[in-house]
Amino acid sequence: MTLNLLMFYLLSAVILGFSVMTITTGKMLRAAVYLLFVLVATAGLYFLLNYEFLAAVQLTLYAGGIVVLIIFSILLTSHISQRFERPSAWKLWIGAITLIGGSTTVLWVLLSSHFEKAATVTELPVDMHVIGEQLLGTGKNGYVLPFELISILLLAAMIVAIVIAKKEKNQN
Protein backbone atom coordinates (compact mmCIF):
# COMPACT_ATOMS: atom_id res chain seq x y z
CA MET A 1 0.00 0.00 0.00
CA THR A 2 2.86 2.38 0.77
CA LEU A 3 4.38 1.84 -2.66
CA ASN A 4 1.03 2.61 -4.27
CA LEU A 5 0.79 5.82 -2.24
CA LEU A 6 4.36 6.75 -3.16
CA MET A 7 3.62 6.24 -6.85
CA PHE A 8 0.46 8.31 -6.51
CA TYR A 9 2.36 11.25 -5.02
CA LEU A 10 5.11 10.90 -7.62
CA LEU A 11 2.64 10.93 -10.52
CA SER A 12 0.67 13.81 -8.98
CA ALA A 13 3.86 15.84 -8.59
CA VAL A 14 4.72 15.17 -12.25
CA ILE A 15 1.21 16.19 -13.36
CA LEU A 16 1.20 19.39 -11.29
CA GLY A 17 4.75 20.38 -12.13
CA PHE A 18 4.46 19.89 -15.86
CA SER A 19 0.99 21.49 -15.97
CA VAL A 20 2.52 24.69 -14.58
CA MET A 21 5.46 24.42 -16.97
CA THR A 22 3.09 23.93 -19.93
CA ILE A 23 1.56 27.37 -19.45
CA THR A 24 4.67 29.24 -18.30
CA THR A 25 7.17 28.20 -20.97
CA GLY A 26 7.90 30.65 -23.75
CA LYS A 27 8.46 28.07 -26.47
CA MET A 28 5.50 26.54 -28.21
CA LEU A 29 6.83 23.06 -28.88
CA ARG A 30 8.14 22.73 -25.34
CA ALA A 31 4.64 23.51 -24.07
CA ALA A 32 3.32 20.65 -26.21
CA VAL A 33 5.97 18.28 -24.84
CA TYR A 34 5.18 19.24 -21.23
CA LEU A 35 1.51 18.62 -22.01
CA LEU A 36 2.54 15.17 -23.27
CA PHE A 37 4.21 14.44 -19.92
CA VAL A 38 1.03 15.51 -18.08
CA LEU A 39 -1.12 13.20 -20.21
CA VAL A 40 1.27 10.24 -19.87
CA ALA A 41 1.38 10.70 -16.09
CA THR A 42 -2.44 10.73 -16.06
CA ALA A 43 -2.34 7.40 -17.88
CA GLY A 44 0.00 6.27 -15.12
CA LEU A 45 -2.69 7.14 -12.55
CA TYR A 46 -5.16 4.93 -14.40
CA PHE A 47 -2.61 2.10 -14.42
CA LEU A 48 -2.25 2.61 -10.68
CA LEU A 49 -6.01 2.12 -10.34
CA ASN A 50 -5.75 -1.12 -12.37
CA TYR A 51 -7.96 0.40 -15.04
CA GLU A 52 -5.73 -0.57 -17.94
CA PHE A 53 -8.32 0.00 -20.64
CA LEU A 54 -8.75 3.68 -19.81
CA ALA A 55 -4.98 4.04 -19.45
CA ALA A 56 -4.39 2.64 -22.93
CA VAL A 57 -7.18 4.86 -24.31
CA GLN A 58 -5.52 7.85 -22.64
CA LEU A 59 -2.18 6.93 -24.22
CA THR A 60 -3.56 6.29 -27.73
CA LEU A 61 -6.04 9.16 -27.91
CA TYR A 62 -4.35 11.94 -26.02
CA ALA A 63 -0.64 11.17 -26.01
CA GLY A 64 -0.42 9.33 -29.33
CA GLY A 65 -3.20 11.15 -31.18
CA ILE A 66 -3.92 14.68 -30.04
CA VAL A 67 -0.38 15.62 -28.96
CA VAL A 68 0.97 14.26 -32.25
CA LEU A 69 -1.55 16.45 -34.13
CA ILE A 70 -0.57 19.49 -32.01
CA ILE A 71 3.13 18.84 -32.63
CA PHE A 72 2.44 18.31 -36.33
CA SER A 73 0.69 21.65 -36.67
CA ILE A 74 3.45 23.42 -34.70
CA LEU A 75 6.03 21.83 -37.00
CA LEU A 76 4.19 23.14 -40.04
CA THR A 77 3.61 26.68 -38.77
CA SER A 78 6.25 27.83 -36.32
CA HIS A 79 9.98 28.41 -36.53
CA ILE A 80 12.43 27.30 -33.89
CA SER A 81 13.39 30.84 -32.91
CA GLN A 82 9.77 31.86 -32.24
CA ARG A 83 8.83 32.84 -28.67
CA PHE A 84 5.53 33.67 -27.02
CA GLU A 85 5.04 37.34 -26.26
CA ARG A 86 4.70 38.23 -22.62
CA PRO A 87 1.01 38.85 -21.83
CA SER A 88 0.06 42.38 -20.86
CA ALA A 89 -0.34 43.33 -17.20
CA TRP A 90 -4.15 43.43 -17.10
CA LYS A 91 -4.33 39.97 -18.70
CA LEU A 92 -2.01 38.68 -15.99
CA TRP A 93 -4.24 40.21 -13.32
CA ILE A 94 -7.39 38.68 -14.83
CA GLY A 95 -5.62 35.33 -15.04
CA ALA A 96 -4.48 35.51 -11.44
CA ILE A 97 -7.99 36.40 -10.19
CA THR A 98 -9.52 33.53 -12.19
CA LEU A 99 -6.88 31.16 -10.84
CA ILE A 100 -7.51 32.13 -7.21
CA GLY A 101 -11.28 32.04 -7.63
CA GLY A 102 -11.28 28.70 -9.42
CA SER A 103 -8.88 26.95 -7.09
CA THR A 104 -10.63 28.19 -3.93
CA THR A 105 -13.97 26.92 -5.29
CA VAL A 106 -12.51 23.50 -6.10
CA LEU A 107 -10.66 23.25 -2.79
CA TRP A 108 -13.73 24.38 -0.83
CA VAL A 109 -15.92 21.74 -2.53
CA LEU A 110 -13.29 19.04 -2.02
CA LEU A 111 -12.59 19.83 1.62
CA SER A 112 -16.20 20.42 2.64
CA SER A 113 -17.55 17.22 1.11
CA HIS A 114 -17.32 14.13 3.25
CA PHE A 115 -15.66 11.15 1.56
CA GLU A 116 -16.80 7.90 3.07
CA LYS A 117 -14.36 5.06 2.91
CA ALA A 118 -16.20 1.96 1.78
CA ALA A 119 -16.08 -0.76 4.40
CA THR A 120 -15.57 -3.54 1.90
CA VAL A 121 -13.73 -2.61 -1.23
CA THR A 122 -15.16 -4.67 -4.04
CA GLU A 123 -12.81 -4.65 -6.96
CA LEU A 124 -14.75 -4.54 -10.19
CA PRO A 125 -13.01 -6.33 -13.01
CA VAL A 126 -13.42 -4.21 -16.11
CA ASP A 127 -14.35 -6.70 -18.76
CA MET A 128 -13.83 -5.68 -22.38
CA HIS A 129 -17.01 -7.54 -23.36
CA VAL A 130 -19.07 -5.39 -20.97
CA ILE A 131 -17.62 -2.17 -22.38
CA GLY A 132 -18.22 -3.33 -25.93
CA GLU A 133 -21.79 -4.43 -25.29
CA GLN A 134 -22.69 -1.23 -23.44
CA LEU A 135 -21.17 0.92 -26.16
CA LEU A 136 -23.41 -0.67 -28.78
CA GLY A 137 -26.33 -1.55 -26.51
CA THR A 138 -29.86 -0.25 -27.08
CA GLY A 139 -31.25 -1.20 -23.67
CA LYS A 140 -30.47 0.26 -20.26
CA ASN A 141 -27.05 1.95 -20.09
CA GLY A 142 -26.70 1.49 -23.83
CA TYR A 143 -24.71 4.09 -25.72
CA VAL A 144 -25.63 3.27 -29.29
CA LEU A 145 -27.35 6.60 -30.04
CA PRO A 146 -24.47 8.89 -28.92
CA PHE A 147 -22.08 6.47 -30.62
CA GLU A 148 -23.90 6.77 -33.95
CA LEU A 149 -24.28 10.55 -33.61
CA ILE A 150 -20.55 10.94 -33.05
CA SER A 151 -19.86 8.69 -36.03
CA ILE A 152 -21.99 10.91 -38.27
CA LEU A 153 -20.26 14.02 -36.91
CA LEU A 154 -16.84 12.49 -37.61
CA LEU A 155 -17.90 11.42 -41.10
CA ALA A 156 -19.12 14.94 -41.85
CA ALA A 157 -15.86 16.41 -40.53
CA MET A 158 -13.84 14.04 -42.70
CA ILE A 159 -15.83 14.86 -45.84
CA VAL A 160 -15.40 18.58 -45.14
CA ALA A 161 -11.64 18.10 -44.71
CA ILE A 162 -11.42 16.27 -48.03
CA VAL A 163 -13.48 18.94 -49.81
CA ILE A 164 -11.27 21.71 -48.41
CA ALA A 165 -8.06 19.89 -49.24
CA LYS A 166 -9.19 18.84 -52.72
CA LYS A 167 -7.36 20.52 -55.56
CA GLU A 168 -9.49 22.83 -57.69
CA LYS A 169 -9.88 21.61 -61.25
CA ASN A 170 -8.08 23.88 -63.65
CA GLN A 171 -10.62 26.44 -64.91
CA ASN A 172 -9.30 26.82 -68.44
Add this chain to the structure above:
Amino acid sequence: MILDIYSFSTLTGAIDKGLNSAMAPWLATLLEFVIVGVVFLIFYALLGLFLVYLERKVCAVIQNRIGPNRVGKWGLLQTIADLIKLLMKELIPIKNADGFLFNLAPFIVIIASFMAIAALPFAKGLQAMDFNIGIFYVMAVSSLGVIGILLAGWSSNSKYSLIGAMRSGAQIISYELSVGLSLLSIVILSGSMQLSTIVQSQADGWWIFKGHILAFISFVIFLIASTAETNRGPFDLAEAESELTAGFHTEYSGIKFAFFFLAEYMNMFIVAAIGATLFLGGWMPLHIGHWQEFNNIMDYIPSVVWFFGKTFFVIYLIMWFKWTFPRLRIDQLLNLEWKYLLPLSLINTVLIAFIALMGWYF
Protein backbone atom coordinates in the same frame (compact mmCIF):
# COMPACT_ATOMS: atom_id res chain seq x y z
CA MET B 1 14.08 -28.81 -11.00
CA ILE B 2 14.01 -25.02 -10.94
CA LEU B 3 14.97 -24.20 -14.52
CA ASP B 4 12.30 -25.95 -16.53
CA ILE B 5 12.88 -25.20 -20.19
CA TYR B 6 9.24 -25.95 -21.03
CA SER B 7 7.62 -23.59 -18.53
CA PHE B 8 9.37 -20.62 -16.99
CA SER B 9 6.73 -20.05 -14.34
CA THR B 10 8.56 -22.43 -11.96
CA LEU B 11 11.73 -20.31 -12.23
CA THR B 12 9.95 -16.98 -11.83
CA GLY B 13 7.80 -18.42 -9.03
CA ALA B 14 10.90 -19.68 -7.20
CA ILE B 15 12.58 -16.26 -7.45
CA ASP B 16 9.42 -14.55 -6.21
CA LYS B 17 9.06 -16.95 -3.29
CA GLY B 18 12.73 -16.70 -2.35
CA LEU B 19 12.71 -12.90 -2.34
CA ASN B 20 9.46 -12.68 -0.39
CA SER B 21 10.71 -15.06 2.31
CA ALA B 22 14.00 -13.17 2.63
CA MET B 23 12.72 -9.59 2.99
CA ALA B 24 9.69 -7.34 3.39
CA PRO B 25 7.07 -7.61 0.59
CA TRP B 26 7.55 -4.03 -0.62
CA LEU B 27 11.31 -4.48 -0.84
CA ALA B 28 10.82 -7.77 -2.70
CA THR B 29 8.47 -6.07 -5.18
CA LEU B 30 10.96 -3.26 -5.70
CA LEU B 31 13.81 -5.71 -6.20
CA GLU B 32 11.72 -7.69 -8.69
CA PHE B 33 11.11 -4.50 -10.67
CA VAL B 34 14.86 -3.89 -10.75
CA ILE B 35 15.62 -7.48 -11.80
CA VAL B 36 13.03 -7.39 -14.62
CA GLY B 37 14.32 -3.99 -15.75
CA VAL B 38 17.96 -5.09 -15.83
CA VAL B 39 17.11 -8.33 -17.64
CA PHE B 40 15.18 -6.36 -20.26
CA LEU B 41 17.99 -3.80 -20.65
CA ILE B 42 20.57 -6.53 -21.25
CA PHE B 43 18.21 -8.37 -23.60
CA TYR B 44 17.51 -5.12 -25.45
CA ALA B 45 21.18 -4.26 -25.95
CA LEU B 46 22.29 -7.77 -26.97
CA LEU B 47 19.36 -8.27 -29.32
CA GLY B 48 19.93 -4.86 -30.91
CA LEU B 49 23.56 -5.73 -31.60
CA PHE B 50 22.59 -9.12 -33.01
CA LEU B 51 19.87 -7.65 -35.26
CA VAL B 52 22.33 -5.18 -36.80
CA TYR B 53 24.71 -8.06 -37.48
CA LEU B 54 21.87 -10.14 -38.92
CA GLU B 55 20.76 -7.32 -41.20
CA ARG B 56 24.26 -6.93 -42.60
CA LYS B 57 24.59 -10.66 -43.17
CA VAL B 58 21.14 -10.99 -44.80
CA CYS B 59 21.85 -7.97 -46.99
CA ALA B 60 25.19 -9.50 -47.99
CA VAL B 61 23.62 -12.83 -48.89
CA ILE B 62 20.94 -11.13 -50.99
CA GLN B 63 23.57 -9.00 -52.76
CA ASN B 64 25.86 -12.00 -53.29
CA ARG B 65 28.55 -10.77 -50.87
CA ILE B 66 30.07 -12.23 -47.69
CA GLY B 67 29.30 -9.39 -45.28
CA PRO B 68 31.20 -8.72 -42.03
CA ASN B 69 33.85 -11.42 -41.64
CA ARG B 70 36.96 -9.90 -40.05
CA VAL B 71 36.20 -9.25 -36.36
CA GLY B 72 35.64 -12.50 -34.52
CA LYS B 73 34.35 -15.76 -35.96
CA TRP B 74 32.11 -15.01 -39.01
CA GLY B 75 32.36 -11.34 -38.06
CA LEU B 76 30.19 -11.89 -35.00
CA LEU B 77 32.03 -9.22 -32.98
CA GLN B 78 31.74 -6.59 -35.73
CA THR B 79 28.71 -4.85 -34.22
CA ILE B 80 30.33 -4.81 -30.76
CA ALA B 81 33.32 -3.04 -32.33
CA ASP B 82 30.87 -0.62 -33.97
CA LEU B 83 29.19 0.01 -30.62
CA ILE B 84 32.52 0.83 -28.95
CA LYS B 85 33.27 3.23 -31.80
CA LEU B 86 29.88 4.92 -31.35
CA LEU B 87 30.35 5.21 -27.59
CA MET B 88 33.67 7.00 -28.03
CA LYS B 89 32.42 9.46 -30.64
CA GLU B 90 31.97 13.10 -29.72
CA LEU B 91 28.44 14.30 -28.96
CA ILE B 92 28.23 17.39 -31.14
CA PRO B 93 26.07 20.16 -29.65
CA ILE B 94 24.06 22.12 -32.23
CA LYS B 95 24.32 25.87 -31.82
CA ASN B 96 20.84 26.93 -32.89
CA ALA B 97 19.00 23.81 -31.83
CA ASP B 98 16.52 23.54 -28.98
CA GLY B 99 18.88 21.72 -26.63
CA PHE B 100 16.31 20.27 -24.25
CA LEU B 101 14.09 18.77 -26.95
CA PHE B 102 17.12 17.71 -29.00
CA ASN B 103 18.41 15.62 -26.11
CA LEU B 104 14.96 14.39 -25.08
CA ALA B 105 13.95 12.99 -28.49
CA PRO B 106 16.15 9.84 -28.55
CA PHE B 107 14.90 8.91 -25.09
CA ILE B 108 11.23 9.19 -26.09
CA VAL B 109 11.86 6.92 -29.07
CA ILE B 110 13.72 4.33 -27.02
CA ILE B 111 11.34 4.42 -24.03
CA ALA B 112 8.35 3.82 -26.34
CA SER B 113 9.90 0.63 -27.71
CA PHE B 114 11.07 -0.39 -24.24
CA MET B 115 7.54 -0.10 -22.86
CA ALA B 116 6.14 -2.18 -25.70
CA ILE B 117 8.63 -5.01 -25.19
CA ALA B 118 7.45 -5.50 -21.59
CA ALA B 119 4.10 -6.96 -22.66
CA LEU B 120 5.45 -9.58 -25.07
CA PRO B 121 5.00 -13.25 -24.12
CA PHE B 122 8.44 -14.72 -24.79
CA ALA B 123 7.73 -18.26 -23.68
CA LYS B 124 5.33 -20.24 -21.54
CA GLY B 125 5.25 -18.36 -18.23
CA LEU B 126 7.75 -15.74 -19.37
CA GLN B 127 5.90 -12.45 -19.70
CA ALA B 128 6.60 -9.37 -17.61
CA MET B 129 3.10 -7.86 -17.73
CA ASP B 130 -0.04 -9.66 -18.87
CA PHE B 131 -2.66 -6.92 -19.21
CA ASN B 132 -6.20 -7.83 -20.15
CA ILE B 133 -5.79 -5.31 -22.97
CA GLY B 134 -2.27 -6.48 -23.92
CA ILE B 135 -2.37 -5.85 -27.66
CA PHE B 136 -4.07 -2.46 -27.22
CA TYR B 137 -1.37 -1.48 -24.72
CA VAL B 138 1.37 -2.39 -27.18
CA MET B 139 -0.33 -0.31 -29.90
CA ALA B 140 -0.76 2.61 -27.48
CA VAL B 141 2.83 2.82 -26.25
CA SER B 142 4.39 2.17 -29.63
CA SER B 143 2.43 5.12 -31.03
CA LEU B 144 4.45 7.37 -28.69
CA GLY B 145 7.64 6.75 -30.66
CA VAL B 146 6.58 9.04 -33.49
CA ILE B 147 6.63 11.99 -31.07
CA GLY B 148 10.35 11.44 -30.53
CA ILE B 149 10.93 11.38 -34.29
CA LEU B 150 8.94 14.60 -34.82
CA LEU B 151 10.77 16.35 -31.96
CA ALA B 152 14.16 15.20 -33.27
CA GLY B 153 13.40 16.59 -36.70
CA TRP B 154 12.15 19.94 -35.49
CA SER B 155 14.62 20.66 -32.72
CA SER B 156 17.65 19.94 -34.93
CA ASN B 157 16.84 23.17 -36.82
CA SER B 158 17.89 21.64 -40.12
CA LYS B 159 15.81 21.29 -43.26
CA TYR B 160 16.80 17.69 -43.93
CA SER B 161 15.73 16.70 -40.43
CA LEU B 162 12.46 18.60 -40.67
CA ILE B 163 11.51 17.07 -44.02
CA GLY B 164 12.43 13.62 -42.73
CA ALA B 165 10.36 14.10 -39.59
CA MET B 166 7.31 15.35 -41.51
CA ARG B 167 7.48 12.40 -43.89
CA SER B 168 7.89 10.00 -41.02
CA GLY B 169 4.98 11.50 -39.11
CA ALA B 170 2.61 11.36 -42.09
CA GLN B 171 3.68 7.80 -42.79
CA ILE B 172 3.36 6.46 -39.26
CA ILE B 173 0.00 8.12 -38.59
CA SER B 174 -1.45 6.74 -41.83
CA TYR B 175 -0.15 3.21 -41.54
CA GLU B 176 -1.15 2.89 -37.90
CA LEU B 177 -4.76 2.51 -39.11
CA SER B 178 -3.99 -0.57 -41.19
CA VAL B 179 -1.87 -2.12 -38.44
CA GLY B 180 -4.70 -1.61 -35.95
CA LEU B 181 -7.36 -3.03 -38.26
CA SER B 182 -5.32 -6.10 -39.17
CA LEU B 183 -4.64 -6.81 -35.49
CA LEU B 184 -8.33 -6.27 -34.78
CA SER B 185 -9.22 -9.19 -37.04
CA ILE B 186 -7.32 -11.58 -34.75
CA VAL B 187 -8.85 -9.92 -31.67
CA ILE B 188 -12.29 -10.64 -33.18
CA LEU B 189 -11.39 -14.27 -33.88
CA SER B 190 -9.86 -15.01 -30.49
CA GLY B 191 -12.35 -12.85 -28.59
CA SER B 192 -9.73 -11.29 -26.34
CA MET B 193 -7.05 -8.61 -26.27
CA GLN B 194 -4.98 -10.39 -23.62
CA LEU B 195 -1.83 -11.71 -25.25
CA SER B 196 -1.71 -14.89 -23.13
CA THR B 197 -5.34 -15.70 -24.04
CA ILE B 198 -4.63 -15.07 -27.71
CA VAL B 199 -1.70 -17.50 -27.55
CA GLN B 200 -3.84 -20.06 -25.71
CA SER B 201 -6.60 -19.75 -28.31
CA GLN B 202 -4.12 -21.05 -30.89
CA ALA B 203 -3.55 -24.35 -29.07
CA ASP B 204 -5.43 -26.24 -31.81
CA GLY B 205 -3.86 -24.41 -34.74
CA TRP B 206 -2.45 -20.97 -35.50
CA TRP B 207 -4.86 -18.26 -36.56
CA ILE B 208 -3.21 -17.90 -39.95
CA PHE B 209 -4.40 -21.48 -40.68
CA LYS B 210 -7.63 -21.44 -38.69
CA GLY B 211 -8.88 -18.11 -40.07
CA HIS B 212 -8.85 -19.19 -43.73
CA ILE B 213 -7.67 -16.82 -46.45
CA LEU B 214 -8.98 -13.76 -44.55
CA ALA B 215 -6.50 -14.19 -41.70
CA PHE B 216 -3.75 -14.60 -44.28
CA ILE B 217 -4.83 -11.35 -45.97
CA SER B 218 -4.68 -9.52 -42.65
CA PHE B 219 -1.23 -11.02 -42.01
CA VAL B 220 -0.01 -9.64 -45.34
CA ILE B 221 -1.59 -6.23 -44.60
CA PHE B 222 0.02 -6.32 -41.17
CA LEU B 223 3.44 -7.07 -42.67
CA ILE B 224 3.22 -4.23 -45.20
CA ALA B 225 1.84 -1.67 -42.77
CA SER B 226 4.20 -2.54 -39.94
CA THR B 227 7.20 -2.35 -42.26
CA ALA B 228 6.05 1.19 -42.99
CA GLU B 229 5.49 1.86 -39.27
CA THR B 230 9.06 0.96 -38.44
CA ASN B 231 10.38 3.29 -41.18
CA ARG B 232 12.11 0.49 -42.99
CA GLY B 233 12.68 0.04 -46.70
CA PRO B 234 10.90 0.18 -49.11
CA PHE B 235 9.11 2.75 -46.94
CA ASP B 236 12.24 4.44 -45.55
CA LEU B 237 11.65 7.89 -47.04
CA ALA B 238 11.98 9.40 -43.60
CA GLU B 239 15.70 8.74 -43.73
CA ALA B 240 16.22 8.39 -47.45
CA GLU B 241 20.03 8.51 -47.55
CA SER B 242 20.28 9.67 -51.13
CA GLU B 243 18.04 12.73 -50.73
CA LEU B 244 17.92 13.66 -47.03
CA THR B 245 21.40 12.61 -45.77
CA ALA B 246 19.86 10.69 -42.87
CA GLY B 247 16.44 12.22 -42.35
CA PHE B 248 15.36 13.09 -38.84
CA HIS B 249 18.62 11.97 -37.19
CA THR B 250 20.97 13.86 -39.53
CA GLU B 251 22.30 16.09 -36.75
CA TYR B 252 22.78 13.38 -34.14
CA SER B 253 26.12 11.78 -33.38
CA GLY B 254 27.61 9.21 -31.06
CA ILE B 255 25.39 7.47 -28.57
CA LYS B 256 22.32 9.60 -29.33
CA PHE B 257 22.45 8.43 -32.92
CA ALA B 258 22.94 4.88 -31.62
CA PHE B 259 19.71 5.25 -29.60
CA PHE B 260 17.68 5.96 -32.74
CA PHE B 261 19.42 3.14 -34.54
CA LEU B 262 18.83 0.68 -31.70
CA ALA B 263 15.19 1.73 -31.27
CA GLU B 264 14.58 1.20 -34.97
CA TYR B 265 15.88 -2.36 -34.83
CA MET B 266 14.00 -3.08 -31.63
CA ASN B 267 10.79 -1.76 -33.18
CA MET B 268 11.35 -4.23 -35.99
CA PHE B 269 11.72 -6.99 -33.40
CA ILE B 270 8.56 -5.89 -31.55
CA VAL B 271 6.55 -5.77 -34.76
CA ALA B 272 7.82 -9.21 -35.76
CA ALA B 273 7.07 -10.59 -32.30
CA ILE B 274 3.52 -9.18 -32.37
CA GLY B 275 2.97 -10.65 -35.83
CA ALA B 276 4.34 -14.01 -34.67
CA THR B 277 2.20 -13.95 -31.51
CA LEU B 278 -1.09 -13.03 -33.14
CA PHE B 279 -0.90 -14.83 -36.46
CA LEU B 280 1.67 -17.59 -35.98
CA GLY B 281 0.81 -18.73 -32.48
CA GLY B 282 3.54 -17.03 -30.41
CA TRP B 283 5.27 -19.60 -28.21
CA MET B 284 2.56 -22.16 -29.01
CA PRO B 285 4.08 -25.15 -30.87
CA LEU B 286 2.64 -26.20 -34.22
CA HIS B 287 -0.53 -28.03 -33.28
CA ILE B 288 -3.01 -29.46 -35.74
CA GLY B 289 -6.54 -29.93 -34.41
CA HIS B 290 -6.88 -33.23 -32.59
CA TRP B 291 -3.79 -35.00 -33.87
CA GLN B 292 -2.73 -35.84 -30.32
CA GLU B 293 0.49 -37.72 -31.19
CA PHE B 294 1.69 -35.05 -33.60
CA ASN B 295 0.97 -32.33 -31.04
CA ASN B 296 2.88 -34.23 -28.35
CA ILE B 297 5.92 -34.56 -30.61
CA MET B 298 5.80 -30.82 -31.34
CA ASP B 299 5.61 -30.07 -27.60
CA TYR B 300 9.13 -31.51 -27.17
CA ILE B 301 10.54 -28.38 -28.80
CA PRO B 302 10.66 -25.73 -26.02
CA SER B 303 8.27 -22.79 -26.33
CA VAL B 304 11.07 -20.20 -26.28
CA VAL B 305 12.56 -21.82 -29.40
CA TRP B 306 9.19 -21.61 -31.14
CA PHE B 307 8.77 -17.94 -30.22
CA PHE B 308 12.19 -16.82 -31.40
CA GLY B 309 12.04 -19.07 -34.45
CA LYS B 310 8.80 -17.49 -35.65
CA THR B 311 9.92 -13.98 -34.73
CA PHE B 312 13.16 -14.31 -36.66
CA PHE B 313 11.24 -15.75 -39.60
CA VAL B 314 9.11 -12.57 -39.70
CA ILE B 315 12.24 -10.42 -39.20
CA TYR B 316 13.82 -12.20 -42.16
CA LEU B 317 10.73 -11.41 -44.28
CA ILE B 318 10.95 -7.72 -43.33
CA MET B 319 14.67 -7.62 -44.15
CA TRP B 320 13.99 -9.39 -47.44
CA PHE B 321 11.54 -6.57 -48.38
CA LYS B 322 14.13 -3.93 -47.64
CA TRP B 323 16.82 -5.40 -49.87
CA THR B 324 14.46 -6.36 -52.71
CA PHE B 325 12.11 -3.46 -53.38
CA PRO B 326 13.10 0.07 -54.43
CA ARG B 327 12.02 3.00 -52.24
CA LEU B 328 8.55 4.46 -52.80
CA ARG B 329 7.79 8.13 -53.39
CA ILE B 330 5.76 9.93 -50.72
CA ASP B 331 2.64 10.18 -52.93
CA GLN B 332 2.89 6.48 -53.85
CA LEU B 333 3.26 5.67 -50.17
CA LEU B 334 0.18 7.62 -49.11
CA ASN B 335 -1.84 6.34 -52.08
CA LEU B 336 -0.98 2.76 -51.16
CA GLU B 337 -2.28 3.27 -47.63
CA TRP B 338 -5.37 5.42 -48.15
CA LYS B 339 -6.60 4.05 -51.50
CA TYR B 340 -5.70 0.37 -51.26
CA LEU B 341 -4.67 -0.94 -47.83
CA LEU B 342 -7.22 0.90 -45.70
CA PRO B 343 -10.34 -0.04 -47.74
CA LEU B 344 -9.03 -3.58 -48.07
CA SER B 345 -8.46 -3.94 -44.33
CA LEU B 346 -11.86 -2.40 -43.54
CA ILE B 347 -13.62 -4.93 -45.80
CA ASN B 348 -11.44 -7.69 -44.40
CA THR B 349 -12.38 -6.78 -40.83
CA VAL B 350 -16.09 -6.88 -41.67
CA LEU B 351 -15.70 -10.29 -43.36
CA ILE B 352 -13.70 -11.64 -40.40
CA ALA B 353 -16.42 -10.43 -38.03
CA PHE B 354 -18.96 -12.21 -40.20
CA ILE B 355 -17.14 -15.56 -40.21
CA ALA B 356 -16.50 -15.22 -36.48
CA LEU B 357 -20.23 -14.63 -35.96
CA MET B 358 -21.22 -17.60 -38.09
CA GLY B 359 -18.48 -19.77 -36.57
CA TRP B 360 -17.02 -20.56 -39.98
CA TYR B 361 -13.49 -21.01 -38.74
CA PHE B 362 -11.75 -24.06 -37.35
